[in-house]
Amino acid sequence: MANRKRLIAALAVGFGLISNLAVNASPTCPDEQATEQKPTDVALCERLEPIVRRPSALPLNEYEAKFNEYIGAMCHRNEAGGWKVDKRVRDTGPWIGTYANGKWTGQGFGTHAPVLIWYSPEMYAWLKANRQDDGTAPATAAAVPDGAMMIKEMYPYPAAACAGIDVKYLLPLSQASAVMVRDAQGSHDGWFWGWYGWGPNSGWSVDWPAKPNSPYPNMGFGQYCTNCHASAKDNSTFASLKNIKGEPGDPLVFLSQNFFLDPSWQSLQMRIQNAAAKDAASAGNDPDYDPTFLKIFWSLGGPPLRNQIVPMQPETYDSVWPKAPKPGVPNAASQFVTSDQCLGCHSAGGTGLQFDMTQPGPDGKLINISPYGTWRGSPMGLAGRDPIFFAQLASETDTFHKGEAATIQNTCLGCHGILGQRQYGIDTAAKTGSCAPLSRDMVDAIPYSATPDPVTAPGPCPGCIRCLMCSAEACPAAAGCPA
Ligand code: HEC
Ligand code: HEC
Ligand code: HEC
Numbered sequence: 104m105a106n107r108k109r110l111i112a113a114l115a116v117g118f119g120l121i122s123n124l125a126v127n128a129s130p131t132c133p134d135e136q137a138t139e140q141k142p143t144d145v146a147l148c149e150r151l152e153p154i155v156r157r158p159s160a161l162p163l164n165e166y167e168a169k170f171n172e173y174i175g176a177m178c179h180r181n182e183a184g185g186w187k188v189d190k191r192v193r194d195t196g197p198w199i200g201t202y203a204n205g206k207w208t209g210q211g212f213g214t215h216a217p218v219l220i221w222y223s224p225e226m227y228a229w230l231k232a233n234r235q236d237d238g239t240a241p242a243t244a245a246a247v248p249d250g251a252m253m254i255k256e257m258y259p260y261p262a263a264a265c266a267g268i269d270v271k272y273l274l275p276l277s278q279a280s281a282v283m284v285r286d287a288q289g290s291h292d293g294w295f296w297g298w299y300g301w302g303p304n305s306g307w308s309v310d311w312p313a314k315p316n317s318p319y320p321n322m323g324f325g326q327y328c329t330n331c332h333a334s335a336k337d338n339s340t341f342a343s344l345k346n347i348k349g350e351p352g353d354p355l356v357f358l359s360q361n362f363f364l365d366p367s368w369q370s371l372q373m374r375i376q377n378a379a380a381k382d383a384a385s386a387g388n389d390p391d392y393d394p395t396f397l398k399i400f401w402s403l404g405g406p407p408l409r410n411q412i413v414p415m416q417p418e419t420y421d422s423v424w425p426k427a428p429k430p431g432v433p434n435a436a437s438q439f440v441t442s443d444q445c446l447g448c449h450s451a452g453g454t455g456l457q458f459d460m461t462q463p464g465p466d467g468k469l470i471n472i473s474p475y476g477t478w479r480g481s482p483m484g485l486a487g488r489d490p491i492f493f494a495q496l497a498s499e500t501d502t503f504h505k506g507e508a509a510t511i512q513n514t515c516l517g518c519h520g521i522l523g524q525r526q527y528g529i530d531t532a533a534k535t536g537s538c539a540p541l542s543r544d545m546v547d548a549i550p551y552s553a554t555p556d557p558v559t560a561p562g563p564c565p566g567c568i569r570c571l572m573c574s575a576e577a578c579p580a581a582a583g584c585p586a
Contacts, residue, residue: 132265133277134258140274141180148178156250159289159324164311167297167322171309174282174299177274179254185224189346191266192219192273193354198261200360207363209260214331216278217262218255219270220346226251226285230344233337236352244337246293251285253342254299261361279305282322283340290324291425291437292339294332297322310420317417319443325424327447330454415547418488419443423526438529439522442475442484450475487520487546496543513540520546 142148151173158166173179179186196213211217222230225248233244257278258265265273279300287293298321300307310320320326332339345352424444425437447453451460451471460473471477478484486492496515500508516524520541527545528538 132258132268132273134265134273134275135268136272136274139271140177141271142178143176147176148173148181151178156252156284157286158284158295159286162311163320163323164309167309170282170297170299170322171307174254174280175301179221179223179252180271185227187222187224187227187347187349188270189218189220190348190354191270192217192258192262192268193266193346194260194262194357194359197358198360199358200363209360209363211260213260213357215255215281216257217260217265218257219265219273219275220342221254221256222342222347223250223252226253226342227347230342230347234342234344236345246287247285247338247340249285249287253283253340255281255283257281261359261364263359263361264364274301276301276305279307281328283328286324288427290427292325292329292333293427294328294339295322295324296326296328313417313420317419319419320422323422325422325440325444327443327453330447415488439526441522442479446475449473486518487516487523489519492519493543500543509540509542512543516541516543516546 151169154161154166154169155173155178158170160166161169180188182188194211194213194217195215196211198209198211198213200207200209229245229247229251233240256273256275257280258273258275259277279298282295282297282299284295284297285293286295289295298307307321308314310322329339332341335341343354344350346354421441422443423437423439423441425440451469451473452458453473453475458469460471460476461469462472464470482489492515496512499511499515504511513524523546524541527541531537531539
């Protein structure tokens with residue numbers, strides 16, 4: 104049940120990648136604005152420049168708050184300041200019309216919703232030096248310089264609806280944007296990836312503290328975006344000069360069957376809205392609990408108060424990714440990564456292309472039968488998040504074997520949290536020569552700045568995204584880390 108709900112949520116969000124179905128198809132451009140969309144506060148933009156260019160220097164939530172100020176003020180829409188922009192809103196795949204049940208509908212098959220990309224001056228300079236189509240590009244491309252940014256604004260399908268409008272008067276309020284910020288220190292692939300939406304109605308927010316539904320983070324290093332971007336010819340970017348205003352050539356053009364977008368599409372939209380309203384109305388009806396369970400549950404005093412519950416960080420925020428390589432050093436320290444690093448390829452719909460690895464269930468909703476989906480709800484996938492396990496562990500350490508808590512915790516977590524336990528051993532061995540035991544409280548560690556780092560206490564580590572990863576390796580001395 105939970106799995107299915109998650110799948111549907113994942114499909115619905117989809118980072119604007121997956122088709123966006125027909126819901127957003129529009130004969131006119133809904134994102135056309137009455138006024139010119141340009142930087143609102145030039146002084147603010149200048150102040151934030153050095154900060155937004157270095158995502159690895161701040162805990163994720165703090166970086167995101169700055170990024171929000173920067174992009175929120177439209178600092179990237181700065182052609183006078185050397186930013187470049189695509190020639191027009193363009194498709195990244197075909198948009199196909201289908202006639203069924205008396206109606207036309209359209210579906211996009213782009214890798215992203217229609218795009219309009221903005222390139223920071225460094226990114227543009229890199230493209231000029233490394234991606235010329237005239238044979239002058241070097242055989243081996245240089246690394247994209249740190250601090251280079253691309254802001255990919257996304258517009259509704261089909262691109263044709265917005266393509267004719269002067270980009271100055273567009274802002275993608277209906278679709279939001281995807282962003283790439285270069286920071287080779289941050290991760291093995293060297294990019295900070297993210298989804299960003301303008302304003303409180305966009306659904307975008309800073310990732311920590313987590314929302315009650317524990318969504319996957321909007322931004323971060325090691326995001327699933329690499330499952331496509333790693334196939335780019337170099338530097339994980341598909342960026343091409345011919346897309347950019349003022350450069351020779353033309354962007355790729357895809358089939359767009361937008362001919363049927365006449366007023367009859369309104370009735371289609373109404374049908375979709377009605378269906379969505381019905382879904383929303385039934386969302387609260389979780390299946391009833393077993394009456395025997397309820398009887399025992401209430402006989403034990405019912406649910407504890409909120410502040411009596413030991414919070415565990417949401418699985419979706421439990422993110423460990425391959426670290427940036429160091430010259431000549433094998434990257435053994437990043438041996439074990441978290442499962443969010445796998446779902447981009449191994450979960451249903453994770454590729455963003457189709458409803459792959461799904462099967463309709465008895466209620467007509469899709470079941471996630473992918474490797475990730477079937478593993479996630481299995482006893483093994485839940486071994487380290489199982490409240491019965493933690494209750495048993497607590498009874499061992501708090502009641503039966505009080506003096507041996509450290510050994511017991513490390514032993515149990517050696518199977519129930521095997522990757523974390525091993526990785527912690529590897530990390531501490533690299534620093535001290537011997538594996539330190541993993542303890543129960545480390546499992547509760549929450550990401551970003553909210554808790555001090557239990558490993559390198561005395562103080563929180565300002566350069567670390569995730570406190571548990573504070574180590575000389577994860578955090579260069581320049582980030583102010585304790586050695
Ligand atoms: C399904 C494959 C796929 C996934 C997943 C994907 N992208 Fe892309 N992305 C592409 C392709 C293909 C392009 C080039 C599109 C074009 O220019 O026609 C692209 C272009 C971009 C661009 C413009 C710069 C460039 O490299 O061309 C940005 C920025 C971007 N993607 C960000 C993201 C972010 C952030 C994520 C994850 C949240 C993501 N992408 C996930 C396929 C993907
Ligand atoms: C970039 C895409 C991608 C990511 C990310 C990815 N995988 Fe895979 N994985 C694949 C592909 C493609 C195959 C199939 C390779 C083949 O059959 O030759 C595969 C195969 C596998 C298999 C073998 C499955 C079988 O039935 O034989 C396992 C196990 C696996 N992956 C685990 C993982 C784990 C664990 C992670 C995360 C740490 C992960 N993968 C991340 C693309 C990915
Ligand atoms: C050698 C690996 C290993 C170690 C060490 C280990 N476990 Fe387990 N544990 C498992 C496996 C495998 C299962 C699932 C067994 C099954 O489903 O048949 C399990 C299941 C459980 C369950 C049942 C969970 C449920 O929800 O039904 C509890 C409770 C549990 N373990 C507690 C502990 C405690 C406490 C410790 C430390 C004293 C511990 N385990 C150490 C492998 C291990």
